[in-house]
Amino acid sequence: MTDSVVGTRTVRHDGPELVQLLTPEGERVEHPEYSDYAAHLGPEDLRGFYRDLVLVRRVDAEATALQRQGELGLWASLLGQEAAQIGSGRATRPQDYVFPTYREHGVAWCRGVDPVTLLGLYRGVNLGGWDPHQNHFQLYTIVIGAQTLHATGYAMGVQRDGAVGTGDPDRDTAVIAYFGDGATSQGDVNEAFVFAAVTNAPVVFFCQNNQWAISEPNERQTRVPLYQRASGFGFPGVRVDGNDVLAVYAVTKAALDRARSGDGPMFIEAFTYRMGAHTTSDDPTRYRIAAEVEEWKLKDPIARLKAYLSRGGHADAEFFDAVDAESDEIATHVRSGCLALPDPEPESMFDHVYADPHPLLEEEREWFRGYHASFAAGEEVAR
Amino acid sequence: MTIAKAVNSGLRRAMEDDPKVLVMGEDVGKLGGVFRVTDGLQKDFGEDRVIDTPLAESGIVGTAIGLALRGFRPVAEIQFDGFIYPAYDQIVSQLAKMGYRSAGSVRLPVVIRVPYGGGIGAVEHHSESPEAYFAHTAGLRVVTCSTPADAYWMIQDAIASDDPVMFFEPKRRYWDKGDVDVDGGSDRAPLHRARVVRPGSQVTVAAYGPMVKTALQAAEAAAQEGKDVEVIDLRSLSPLDVDAVEESVRRTGRLVTVHEAPVFLGLGAELAARVTERCFYSLEAPVLRVGGFHIPYPPSRVEEEYLPDLDRVLDAVDRSLAF
Numbered sequence: 001m002t003d004s005v006v007g008t009r010t011v012r013h014d015g016p017e018l019v020q021l022l023t024p025e026g027e028r029v030e031h032p033e034y035s036d037y038a039a040h041l042g043p044e045d046l047r048g049f050y051r052d053l054v055l056v057r058r059v060d061a062e063a064t065a066l067q068r069q070g071e072l073g074l075w076a077s078l079l080g081q082e083a084a085q086i087g088s089g090r091a092t093r094p095q096d097y098v099f100p101t102y103r104e105h106g107v108a109w110c111r112g113v114d115p116v117t118l119l120g121l122y123r124g125v126n127l128g129g130w131d132p133h134q135n136h137f138q139l140y141t142i143v144i145g146a147q148t149l150h151a152t153g154y155a156m157g158v159q160r161d162g163a164v165g166t167g168d169p170d171r172d173t174a175v176i177a178y179f180g181d182g183a184t185s186q187g188d189v190n191e192a193f194v195f196a197a198v199t200n201a202p203v204v205f206f207c208q209n210n211q212w213a214i215s216e217p218n219e220r221q222t223r224v225p226l227y228q229r230a231s232g233f234g235f236p237g238v239r240v241d242g243n244d245v246l247a248v249y250a251v252t253k254a255a256l257d258r259a260r261s262g263d264g265p266m267f268i269e270a271f272t273y274r275m276g277a278h279t280t281s282d283d284p285t286r287y288r289i290a291a292e293v294e295e296w297k298l299k300d301p302i303a304r305l306k307a308y309l310s311r312g313g314h315a316d317a318e319f320f321d322a323v324d325a326e327s328d329e330i331a332t333h334v335r336s337g338c339l340a341l342p343d344p345e346p347e348s349m350f351d352h353v354y355a356d357p358h359p360l361l362e363e364e365r366e367w368f369r370g371y372h373a374s375f376a377a378g379e380e381v382a383r
Numbered sequence: 384m385t386i387a388k389a390v391n392s393g394l395r396r397a398m399e400d401d402p403k404v405l406v407m408g409e410d411v412g413k414l415g416g417v418f419r420v421t422d423g424l425q426k427d428f429g430e431d432r433v434i435d436t437p438l439a440e441s442g443i444v445g446t447a448i449g450l451a452l453r454g455f456r457p458v459a460e461i462q463f464d465g466f467i468y469p470a471y472d473q474i475v476s477q478l479a480k481m482g483y484r485s486a487g488s489v490r491l492p493v494v495i496r497v498p499y500g501g502g503i504g505a506v507e508h509h510s511e512s513p514e515a516y517f518a519h520t521a522g523l524r525v526v527t528c529s530t531p532a533d534a535y536w537m538i539q540d541a542i543a544s545d546d547p548v549m550f551f552e553p554k555r556r557y558w559d560k561g562d563v564d565v566d567g568g569s570d571r572a573p574l575h576r577a578r579v580v581r582p583g584s585q586v587t588v589a590a591y592g593p594m595v596k597t598a599l600q601a602a603e604a605a606a607q608e609g610k611d612v613e614v615i616d617l618r619s620l621s622p623l624d625v626d627a628v629e630e631s632v633r634r635t636g637r638l639v640t641v642h643e644a645p646v647f648l649g650l651g652a653e654l655a656a657r658v659t660e661r662c663f664y665s666l667e668a669p670v671l672r673v674g675g676f677h678i679p680y681p682p683s684r685v686e687e688e689y690l691p692d693l694d695r696v697l698d699a700v701d702r703s704l705a706f
């Protein structure tokens with residue numbers, strides 16, 4: 001592992017332990033353990049990956065623009081993390097179950113969740129907005145790390161249902177939990193590791209190490225490379241180049257296969273970088289130097305796949321143009337969809353608090369109704 | 384200065400006065416906190432005294448307890464109200480009880496700063512009012528400010544207290560401005576005292592934190608209709624200054640309590656019960672409560688409907704006067 005000092009902080013670089021199948025220059029390289037997991041991917045699959053990467057980046061850019069125009073209260077951008085999300089998301093199978101944070105727009109895409117749906121929470125019209133069971137994609141989780149325990153519990157349920165290690169590829173199920181490098185400091189995350197390890201639960205812990213937790217660099221969270229932590233809990237950990245969609249796909253597929261077959265949890269550290277601000281309300285110029293961002297631009301996940309596809313003759317200009325055209329379409333879809341998201345009816349805030357009728361709530365709802373009606377009556381009189 | 388700046392200046396002064404005072408939390412260093420309340424402190428006091436902690440609330444409070452055991456006076460920031468729950472166990476089971484368990488031989492002068500309340504259009508978990516959970520726990524002092532002057536002095540008094548203090552900061556009022564007399568003087572009141580912020584004779588409105596401003600606006604509006612409303616800023620929620628409210632209610636005969644937190648089992652209920660017990664025969668009307676509903680804090684596009692506003696306070700004042 002090579003360390004280089006950039007500005008005031010030490011950036012831990014890719015070392016020999018970093019799994020890579022596609023270099024930043026777009027060259028294919030082999031990996032003794034993981035190449036096999038990507039070997040079946042043909043040019044068409046790779047073009048599909050490329051399309052995904054470009055489209056989710058565009059969804060993200062459009063959402064950021066919408067926030068700037070006051071249409072969203074907040075947005076957590078995935079810029080720079082597209083490969084980590086598409087690579088891992090594409091490795092999941094329909095029966096698998098995903099537990100995201102608030103930034104997994106690319107994984108949501110892979111699970112078939114309409115990008116417009118993701119905006120509800122950020123626009124403030126709902127607190128989640130989709131049925132998690134429909135696409136096996138849980139609601140976004142804002143409380144850092146909480147979902148890792150839910151994922152582990154879900155995986156324990158999968159075990160109890162006998163849906164691991166049957167050898168039936170359509171039945172065996174794995175669970176994947178996403179979280180950031182900062183989240184690894186939370187008690188919940190460490191407790192999830194403990195539960196997963198001792199129960200041998202079919203769960204994959206997928207950490208997108210984007211180097212920052214708002215203003216705090218990795219150094220404020222850990223002194224050992226994160227992937228090494230797993231061994232202390234009793235399961236394997238691996239560090240993958242998070243900007244290499246192929247390597248992320250291969251490593252995640254390996255981990256999910258392992259979980260599905262009953263061999264227990266695994267930890268993946270996708271080594272990547274948050275190219276933008278933490279969220280639209282953050283100002284990274286207060287804590288981070290521009291040189292670092294410049295360095296990571298050279299590792300851009302989309303540019304490297306494009307280089308590989310064009311150089312190898314796997315895609316032509318027509319293909320790239322078609323993807324660009326499609327990304328314009330999706331941007332339009334996101335924009336018009338966002339503007340069409342209606343504000344909730346005020347009274348709807350009383351809905352769904354309980355499954356069964358609750359007298360206090362009904363009383364308050366009635367009061368609220370009457371209170372509003374009193375204004376309407378007042379207006380009548382005024383007229 | 385603004386309330387945010389006032390807390391910042393109060394922290395700075397406490398750190399200057401006592402080298403044992405530490406500031407700790409997520410992003411409090413270089414960034415100066417997500418609300419910039421700790422802006423510039425790390426630059427001036429160094430990383431040893433202004434600590435960017437790992438992202439772990441239980442860890443923040445638990446290590447603050449350890450630092451206090453070692454003689455420091457930590458001021459821990461919880462970034463947002465909704466993220467205090469991972470630290471809940473450390474606060475209610477450890478921080479609140481250690482002094483009692485040690486029969487007073489241990490004192491834990493820890494302050495926990497919590498930006499709280501809604502009204503800023505935030506996503507979920509960023510707009511909660513969890514103060515009642517903590518006021519219900521013996522061993523903690525729970526206070527909240529509503530003006531820059533109080534913010535400046537109360538944070539210093541909280542740090543000076545040998546008890547653990549939950550210091551709730553009304554985040555939607557962070558940018559409200561007011562005069563601060565940094566030499567002490569008239570605008571400094573004891574940490575546990577409520578304050579009459581607008582005298583009146585017909586109805587007492589008791590509010591705290593972000594709702595004080597709303598209550599004052601309501602009183603202003605009521606005055607135009609010839610109703611004379613007294614507004615009390617409770618300032619301290621535990622202990623609760625019932626004497627001050629009682630004194631007022633004896634004069635006005637009416638009480639309306641106002642807070643953002645849900646009405647059910649809230650601070651208003653406690654106040655209503657105590658005032659009713661103490662001055663039943665002075666009351667001309669039942670104590671009325673204005674507050675949030677028994678629902679999770681709703682999506683921001685309807686928060687204006689959730690949060691008590693001037694009209695809801697006025698409505699209660701009118702109902703009280705109608706008895």
Ligand SMILES: Cc1ncc(C[n+]2csc(CCOP(=O)(O)OP(=O)(O)O)c2C)c(N)n1
Nearest residue numbers: 142143144180181182183212213214409466
């Ligand atoms: C329990 C909790 N504490 C604090 C926060 C505030 N907060 C939101 S995101 C964040 C940083 C998260 O960093 P990381 O886990 O690395 O994920 P990233 O956003 O970088 O992907 C913080 C401190 C929170 N959401 N939840």
